[in-house]
């Protein structure tokens with residue numbers, strides 16, 4: 001059995017998962033995000049690009065409820081999320097981080113199990129000190145975590161400490177942990193940063209499989225080839241504002257996007273004209 005069963009061949013549904021309307025985020029006098037709109041549907045991969053300092057991470061943090069926008073609103077499944085990480089996860093939104101945030105001294109399996117605890121009635125401590133119901137739940141959590149490790153290609157690494165895993169595997173492990181929360185929307189912050197070309201291709205294949213299981217995905221990435229291969233739609237921010245939003249083909253061929261990237265030191269590969 002696969003951890004996330006493919007639903008059908010790819011089609012973007014009309015179901016709106018995430019709706020950001022006129023989102024503005026100010027830090028003192030600095031307008032980091034300026035009136036940005038974004039709609040994400042179930043089964044859709046949306047890319048968020050822009051040169052350094054464009055406001056991508058700030059906008060991401062507004063989407064995940066980490067920041068309350070100065071003005072504008074973000075609705076997830078039709079509701080405004082409280083700025084509480086656990087409630088955001090329980091509502092069905094999961095994310096990975098630009099800088100990997102695993103528990104380095106826990107095994108790969110344990111890291112994924114931690115992600116699962118938001119869906120169980122017992123926490124990691126109570127499941128140890130309590131009786132059979134909790135132990136059964138613990139077994140189910142362990143089985144589900146093992147299944148997800150298999151799904152992301154880490155089935156053989158369950159007993160390895162997270163800190164001993166190669167970099168690309170740590171990124172996969174973060175995704176497995178995020179999937180353990182049963183999200184409807186997965187937000188990936190630079191998922192291929194530091195990966196070699198082979199790992200990047202594998203990451204792409206994994207994201208497609210996750211999308212095919214019905215999840216919506218929003219991804220920030222500086223690797224343009226990765227973004228334009230992967231995404232149904234791309235939003236390009238420049239100095240906090242939307243420069244263009246469109247299909248990968250439309251955005252890729254827009255001369256303003258190419259211009260915005262020229263001289264950006266973190267760009268791995270300039271988009272083809």
Ligand SMILES: Nc1ncnc2c1ncn2[C@@H]1O[C@H](COP(=O)(O)OP(=O)(O)OP(=O)(O)O)[C@@H](O)[C@H]1O
Pocket residue numbers: 027030031032050051052053054055056057058059
């Ligand atoms: N907490 C903060 N306080 C003050 N200014 C901030 C804060 N976070 C971000 N900024 C500023 O907001 C602007 C947008 O930053 P942000 O990190 O969102 O851009 P980015 O597109 O994610 O950049 P990068 O690609 O380099 O990660 C920058 O000018 C940044 O210095």
